[in-house]
Amino acid sequence: MPIISIAGVAKSYGSFTALHDIDLDIERGEIFALLGPNGAGKTTLISIVCGAVSMTRGAVRVDGADILRDYRATRRKIGLVPQEIALDIFSTVWNTVSFSRSLFGKPKDNAHIERLLRDLALWEKRDNKIIELSGGMKRRVMIAKALAHEPDILFLDEPTAGVDVELRRDMWGLVRRLRENGVTIILTTHYIEEAEEMADRVGFMKGGRLVLVEEKTALMRKLGKRRLVLTLAEPLAALPAELDGWHVELESGGSQISYAMSDGAEKGAAQIIQRLGEAGVHIKDMAMTESSLEQIFVDLVGAAAGSQP
């Protein structure tokens, strides 16, 4: 049974449709990355599952329970780090994190809060007011709040937006540790390398639709084209006759030959090199390029979507 099951969920704001009938299952213990351009509906979808936004149509089950009928049971299992930092700036770090735990009906557990604050490098700041923290620290406080009640499922809505490189690494580490402890993680991001680095599966959203859901490695294999690029010692005016019938292209004013490799095409690469040798063409350099998720993403949603943070 999937830990989250989203079935036919739609959301309209007045006449504007932010989500069109979304169907999505999240498996227990996986890290799922939601990608998509600004306004695609990622935050809206997450907010619906967490209960911060109401859905117009459809149903969501968390661990088998309906999020509307059994909201007490389902919400206790979910932690949310929203996209925007929202904190009571006059509260202290310790108090605001403890507050979150109580809000979810969990009994006091100072040891857990301490571990959390130490994990997130906030222990030294526990008695500081939020207003006295840096932006990155505030973001970590948001994470501590979401984890205060020991959720089984964690939603991270752009956890690393505006966060420095070191902290991003720290967060990735934290997410991995959480996953090792059995926590299911759903994150949205505009940093493709983040999804590439961490996710088991990736979902692309665009215009309120889930365009594609795919296992990350399968996706890379399917869409990520590996290309063999051969740089020639002397530019060619045309491809030599020896390569007739091969799907190769002459690029960069005749100074490069590129070959799109499909699975099991390694032999093809060797043959091309051999045939070029027979034709007397000298190869100066040889490189293999692999398209990243980012390229796949750009291909999918169009250049306008880009990967800006």
Add this chain to the structure above:
Amino acid sequence: MSAPLFNLRGVAAIFSAEMARTRRTLLQSVVTPVLTTALYFVVFGSAIGSHMREVGGVAYGAFIVPGLIMLSLLTQSIANASIGIYFPKFTGTVYEILTAPLSAIEIVVGYVGAAAAKSIAIGLIILATAAFFTPLQIDYPAMMALFLVLTAVAFSLFGFIIGIWAKTFEQLNFVPALVITPLTFLGGAFYSIDMLPPFWRTVSLFNPVVYLVSGFRWSFHGAGDVSLTASLGFMTLVIALCLGLLVWIFRTGYRLKP
């Protein structure tokens, strides 16, 4: 693990966080009403009281005490409860309340309970302050306590609704400034509506605050401008209306949950 039927810890967390907010602003929360009360006594009690010794057999100083408490109770209840929910909406921290395993009732009990508790405390502080200026006599303490609680709850509920409705700080202040303040001043806090010409006396009967002040005064001196039943009935009506509105608000998610 099964979820409990009532999230008591969650309600307690909201309640105590709201109370903590008051402690942070203890000075404004307590000093302001005490100072205002003292000023009212100086201005009204001494200045007017020297011309008007008593009203309906009660010394003027003692006569205005119930009205003064009601004034603060009303404004404090509305102010506390409206800012209590407006602030999380404004800062965005309301997401946590909406995503927590809390029912609408629990959210209301937490916020409105805290606001009401605060204004009751302030009401009692004013009562104690008043005792410095004038000898106090409370004929029906149980009824007084009931009025104190009912008024605080009724207007904290009302304030909570205003806090949800308000989109800006201006709107938040609009209702208290433009509706509540005039009504309280014309509500018979400083005079008995019997002193008014018949026409204005009739008009006053449409002022809800008259019913609050009158009922509360009845608990002090055994006499009021309108009947006790009318006063109690009015309070019940306010509470019922507010609860009805809140049911609608939480059903539709009005300005709380898009």
